[in-house]
Amino acid sequence: MPEYALDSSATVKDLRRRIGDLSLRLRTSGTQTKPAEPRFVDYDLIRLPNGDVAGRKKVIIMSGGCSVPTCTMCPFTNLNNYGINGATSHDSLLDQVRRTVVRTEGEPSYQVLSLYNDGSFFAPREIPRDVQVEIARLVAAAGVKRLVVESLPQFVTEPVLAPFVRALGKVRLEIGIGLQSADVLVRETLVNTRISQVSFERALTVMASLGVDPKIYLMVKPPFLTDGEAVTDVVQSVDYLAGLGVQGMTLCPTRVSRNTVAWELWQAGQYTPPNLWTVVEAIRRVHQRLAVRVACVNLRGTDFESVFPDACPLCADRVVDALMRFGETGEADDLPEDCACRPPVEVTGLDHAAITTRAARQLAVLERSGV
Template identity: 25%
Template sequence: MSEVSDSKIVNKIVEIRRKNLNKFRRDFVERPVKYWLEKDRLFNKIGSSLVVILATRGCNWALSNWGGCSMCGYVYDAPITVPDSKSLIKQFELAYESSISAKSPLAIKIFTSGSFFDEMEVPKTARESILNKIAADERIEELIVETRPEYVNYEILSQCREILGEIYFEVAIGLETSNDNIRNYYINKGFELKDFERAVFMAKNTGVGVKSYILIKPLFLREGEAIIDSISSAIDSFKIGVNSISFNPCTVHRGTLVEYLWKLGKYRPPWLWSIIEILKKTSKNLNSERRIICSLVGIGSKKGPHNCGKCDKQIRKLLNEFTLTQSPEVLLNMECDCKQEWLDYCEEEFI
């Protein structure tokens, strides 16, 4: 655990986590949490993605005595009974069958409640079986998996790279912010920027791409501060050498510190105008070797990023179009009366 942590915040996160773990978790080890096909942005083209959320034992960090991240409730998707390798392989094969009719180019995104490289979550036999099935499918051009940086090493990267052959392989890591104090005091992430940099260095040396998840508006940041932090974190990520940025606007997950403070009226998810501003500024760093993606989870709901309600659906469409086309021009002409309200909101925070 990083030395930069706040005991009061950690204690509250742990209290909330322990209270809700058995309350929310169920047993469904023979099926993934979710899986679906969607139109998506591959690196240099538009194609389809099969998104698979495996039901693993859950994030080791969230299950630890540190309680995990202040905004993340994905650990509650983990079943009570720990799935073995056969179960995880069966889960993936069930999801994979739904993609049989999908045409090339196809990407596979494998999410867990924590880290694909953590062998307590995804044993080596399951990982290799899943990778071999992907490598045998000529339609698949990209594979993206998630992990925390402490599980990234040359051995596992080289093994994956060898199995996948010419498939573009990208490791997604939740950096959240390039500011160590914000990441560890407010998010309780448990690692520092140097750990992320080490993981990126090893990935680049083994021909593996890296995606940096950037959290828009962590707890305790004002709206304007959150905009500045996301922009600077994305620029820092590109300087470090990542291939992709995924902006993840904070949503209110059940059983989290974010939800606790949201219910007390002490947290508001980010405005959609803030997301547009961040994308406008960071898209100047786009080129043929970089992409910027914006997560649409929860957009327009009270627990997710939202504006006034009148313009939310239209902005959601524009954000999706930006991700697919990588064209910032689609964001330039959106207007709504609530834009001035957002500007006033940002200004009032600093008075």
């Protein structure tokens, strides 16, 4: 019997710890404090939960980053002031938001403001409570109709959310939660996110009671999974969300960036991002059960060094363009037709014992190489 062949709770716990420790060791943001200004600003169109399409301004403010950066694929600690004590002050956060909400001449029209901080907006270690509420007041006075932020669900509680919603007034709030997968092994060990089913469902209940819309993210092919398992993971996760009454979600094809476990696995020949046709296959299997939005603006982007999901040179751009159209319209007719390059995908179940064995072996490859 090969080592790690049993999907026992002790084996999974050990694997989770080792993956989490490696993920944290790989984190870096350098030693030089980055300027106190938004690190990313962009304008696009986004499909709202009710199906309408609206102009959006997307801003990522410079912050101290995520307070629990254990996820195996997330690169954002490279881009903020993670680990640099005192690099981002309360005043700096507020000043960035004040400048963000000022309408400038020639600025594209938008009704939605997506305001991200490379972590959990409602985590007090990242954005203090008083700063959160003051940001809500600034947004309320800015004339937008909808604010989108992101947070781990354990920080989304009634005592935290209620004053924020009151300060927003008529601005509708949407909170993005990176559930990533409904499968506990995939979510808590392979992705290594600190989200439990209990905290997620509790956050949904709190949000519903306060009239806040959920924006749920699911990954396509987290590290350690195959393309065939990835499709099953998306389908089962959608079934779970639909059972909770969630009406839509955002699908995030995994990209590979430096200083992450995913990058080290890719470098060692142990992982590849999902093929673009795997993304299409997952969408075709779930889009009739709930609204699917696709976060694919950066699939072939250059905002930071990454290895993106891809296909053959003849069809890759066409597939990306089609996914972007589908992200706006939600119409299956906008999905791409097949290409001769499309690799066969054997959609398989999530065999926890087999996945645990494989993940342990792949992790051991990194450990033996000194990563």
